[in-house]
Amino acid sequence: MLPKVILADTIDGAVEEVLDELKQDARSSRRHNNVIYFDGWDGLGASAVLRAVGRRLTPKAGSRAPAAAGLEFTHIFHIDCSKWESRRTMQRIIAEQLKLPTSVMEMFDVQDEDDDYRGVGKGSRFEIPRVAEEINQQIQMLNLNGRSLFIFNNGSSNEIDLSGLG
Structure with missing residues (x-):
C-alpha cells in the first residue's frame, strides 16, 4: 500500500489530515502496527503538527468531552x-x-x-x-x-x- 501524501499547507490543515488518516486506520483491518509518517515541509513544522495532534487527542483534565469517533485512545x-x-x-x-x-x-x-x-x-x-x-x-x-x-x-x-x- 502506498503511503498517503499530506498536501496541507498549514499546521491546522496538516493536523486535520493526520487525524483523518488515524480515523481511516481505526476503521481498517490493519489496525495493528500502523504507521503514519509526517515530514512537515522539508522537516519544518513537523514538531508543531505532532504536538497539535497529541493535544487534540488528549482529553483536557476534568473534561467529559469524548474524543472524535474512532480516535479513542x-x-x-x-x-x-x-x-x-x-x-x-x-x-x-x-x-x-x-x-x-x-x-x-x-x-x-x-x-x-x-x-x-x-x-x-x-x-x-x-x-x-x-x-x-x-x-x-x-x-x-x-x-x-x-x-x-x-x-x-x-x-x-x-x-x-x-x-x-x-
Whole structure:
C-alpha cells in the first residue's frame, strides 16, 4: 500500500489530515502496527503538527468531552526526540513514558557506565535488547486494556526502525 501524501499547507490543515488518516486506520483491518509518517515541509513544522495532534487527542483534565469517533485512545505517548541524541536516548524516553520499573531503568545507567568506560560516544549508543523486551511486554499489556497511540518526533536524519526499541 502506498503511503498517503499530506498536501496541507498549514499546521491546522496538516493536523486535520493526520487525524483523518488515524480515523481511516481505526476503521481498517490493519489496525495493528500502523504507521503514519509526517515530514512537515522539508522537516519544518513537523514538531508543531505532532504536538497539535497529541493535544487534540488528549482529553483536557476534568473534561467529559469524548474524543472524535474512532480516535479513542486509552494511552497517548508523545516521544519527543526532535533534538536527536541516540537510539538509546529514544529508548530511555519511551521507557520513562511507560513508567517501567526502577530495575529496568537502572539498565540504562549500567550500560551507559560501561559505554563511558569503553569510550563509546553518546551518539553511537544503541538500544538495550533487554529493555526492548520490557517495553514490548508493557505495550502488549496496555493494548489488552485499550488502544495506545505513540507519537514519535524523530530529530535524526535517519528513519528509525522502532521494533529494535521495543
